[in-house]
Amino acid sequence: MVSITIDGQMLEVEAGSTVLNAAERLGIDIPTFCYWKRLPALASCRMCLVEIEGLRRLQPSCATVVTDGMVVRTNTPLIEETRSSMLDMLLANHPLDCPICDKGGECELQDMVMAYGPRKSEFRDPKRVFHSKDIRLSPVIIMNVNRCIQCQRCVRMCEEVVGAVALGTVEKGMDTAVTGFEGSLASCDQCGNCVEVCPVGALMSFPYRYKARPWDLAETDTICPHCGTGCQLTVGARKGEFMRVRSDWEHGVNRETLCVRGRFGLDFIESRDRIKRPMIRRDGALTPVSWDEAGDYLRRRLSAVEGKAAGGLASARLPNEVLYQFQKLMRTVFRTNNIDCSSRWSTPFDALGPLVAGFHARAPLDEVVASDCVLVVGGNVTEENPVTEYLLRDAARRRQTRLLMLSARPSRLDADARAVVRVRPGGEAASLAAVAAALVAADGQAGDVSAMTTNRAGSDRLASALKESRSVTVLVSIDLLRSPEARATLQQINNLLNVLHLLGKSPAMQFLFDRANQMGAWDMGVLPAVLPGLSAVADDAARTALERAWGAAIPSEPGADLDAMLELCVDGRMGALYIAGTDSLIAYPDRDFVTRALGAADLLIVQDTFLTETAGLAEVVLPAAGFGEEAGTFTNNEGRLQTVRKFREPAFEARSNLAIFDFVAALRKEPLQPSTQGEIFDEIARLVPAYHGLTQEGLGPDGAFTKAAPTPAAGGFFPAPPALKATDGLVLVTGNGLFHNGYLSERSEILNTVADDPYVETSGEDAAELGLPDGAQVVVRSAWGELTAKLKVNRHFPSGLVFVPENYRTLRLNSLMRRGEYPCPVEVREAAPTFESAASTGSAFEQNRI
Secondary structure (H helix, E strand, O other): OEEEEEOOEEEEEOOOOEHHHHHHHOOOOOOOOOOOOOOOOOOOOOOOEEEEOOOOOOEEOOOOEOOOOEEEEOOOHHHHHHHHHHHHHHHHHOOOOOOOOOOOOOOHHHHHHHHHOOOOOOOOOOOOOOOOOOEEOOOOEEEOHHHOOOOOHHHHHHHHHHOOOOEEEEOOHHHOEEEEEOOEOOOOOOOOHHHHHOOOOOEEEOOOOOOOOHHHOEEEEEEOOOOOOOOEEEEEEEOOEEEEEEOOOOOOOOOOOOOHHHHHOHHHHHOOOEOOOOEEEEOOEEEEOOHHHHHHHHHHHHHHOOOOEEEEEEOOOOOHHHHHHHHHHHHHHOOOOOEEOOOOOOOOHHHHHHHHHHOEOOOOHHHHOOOOEEEEEOOOHHHHOHHHHHHHHHHHHHOOOEEEEEEOOOOHHHHHOOEEEEOOOOOHHHHHHHHHHHHHHHHOOOOHHHHOOOOOOOHHHHHHHHHHOOOEEEEEEHHHHHOOOHHHHHHHHHHHHHHHHHOOOOOEEEEEOOOOOHHHHHHOOOOOOEOOOOOEOOOHHHHHHHHHHHOOOOOOOOOOOHHHHHHHHHOOOEEEEEEEOOOHHHHOOOHHHHHHHHHHOOEEEEEEOEOOOOHHHOOEEEEEOOOOOOOEEEEOOOOEEEEEOOOOOOOOOOEOHHHHHHHHHHHOOOOOOOOOHHHHHHHHHHHOHHHOOOOHHHHOOOOEEOOOOOOOOOOOOOOOOOOOOOOOOEEEEEEOOOOOOOOOHHHOHHHHHHOOOOEEEEEHHHHHHHOOOOOOEEEEEOOOOEEEEEEEEEOOOOOOEEEEEOOOHHHOHHHHOOOOOOOEEEEEEEOOOOHHHHHHHHHHHHHHHO
């Protein structure tokens, strides 16, 4: 520790702290423009200059490291004159258009001028003008270059935090201008973080432009509904109408940064595709009815299917309280453990259980990725969890964390990784087994794992980096669960973590979920074989404790997952299938099978906000509140429990999900108690071990961490899987795209303006072999179906792999797939030109000739 005196106040700070950091701890305000907490100090704006005893010149406090005994003054006449002069220079060319500038009312330059600026300018020359009109850099970002004060925050944020390098500067000195490549941001992430950090109105959000003033907005702090990172959002509404999203530095895992989905994708709540009233099927068509009519009809139909199997499927985007009440409804009212929370895979909880119990770190991601080494297994972090990628990049660049990547698809993090190993989809298990075996061999130990595998492709580099590390974190993409090899992969992750534990590497693990509350869905027991708290359904003590608390019996046998429930439908044994908040017809990896199954259920009940394709098959449709229309909590990837707040009333005749569960339970004359969000939260905190002791009041703006379940990790090692057989030809995989993740985001008009058309991604090598240029229309054909989309050539892509995002409903991607077959063998060829495209080409040719 070193001591420093600032304006007469003494403080001890850690060595390496800056004068600015020390002043903040003392509550002393030093103005800055170019400084930003997420960025290395630049010291170019000169607003933070201070006097340091013994030095002749003023020093930038943002870049001056504290030395023991340093004496600093921050408010002398010289400093005040210097700040005033700097502001006068900025105002010399800055347009005084505050009445129409979107930043008015929250502009840092306005605030600085009021606090420190000159009352009269000495400049009389005409103001410099770059452009007479604002420049539309992208569908969501517009720029007024004349307002730019050259702080470089936007450029550095884009390059150093986001990693997109889409913004840059041209010219120099007072003629410096920030811009995109050729005046466009067509290749950027469209995340808007440059808009967030801009201190003035140079970079603006086009969707928000001229819509409101900051003082007009009613703002609500909540949590992003798009992925499991769990970013803090502040939603601004004017007279009940959604206006914008921003974030703040002080709170949340995201530290003010957001991805494109979080910042611009919340307008899905305004979608015109809302379910307005309850509907029942009459004469083959869904007919709007009143809630009373729907209740009468549903009561009769539930009685008619009494005695047959029942099942429930709930979305992992729903709040904890809704998910908890859903599984309670299914277990105590419908008397079934046939419950699941994913349409895209079957969750092998027998393999997940040891991982969650033994190694899952319910701790801040910032601390977890501060380990000496981070291994990312599977998926594409750039597109699935963009803000997590920002934190990982920061750890690799600023903390020198060893970043290792093992996946089928490339991500932008590969550029910052110490080692990158590409594997065929499903080959992760064999590669992980090889890494564990290499670690054991290097340590000179013998044991069961020594014979795990002989497949060492790429494993030595990973093993070497892991062996040199003192602490290791493994981040596991949930995308791995798509593969039939998921169980083996999870077992080998468990093996690797056990080996690292034996070697004293302090291993920790977290999942990278692509749904906002997947961790919560598991914790709440929305699974066929586990109860709330992740205890097995067959655990008599755990089941008895819940039965006593609920006052109702729980079936003792594990239930069916979604695959098995659909089999029950096809076999004619499913009475009532209850689906809440998810679109299985789009998500399930076998469209033909899920269509037949849903159509064969005696009674299909769909409870949703939007009229999905699954709702289109239902016999009864119940309109539910959407995001922002009911309060609750999400549990993010870290295990952090955070408050999701209500900021608008349910639209049309929609009811909250909890109210609908009460409505359905009352039809069976078995009311659910408790039934309000607050009471359910309290019950969760009382009955679910990881949530013990938590209170809603205690969550605060940063939430609170749940506790690791007190279940010991399973001992021993799982046997190594056989290596995957080599396959010829192309195989198809799917997942999230950067601009979309699931059916919610595709209802965002703003995201649809920035998202590319549906695309097929493949390697340059494969494209060249097929003779296909980038941007060509191609047909992807499997044994079961085909689709047509634009080709996107990625030079970093491995050969033999074809990727199509799962989020474009028009593609009906799951028509190409069959369950249990992943990846899917496909052929790719150029699409035959349509009449319209041929005519268009001819027209362009004629124009070029002329």
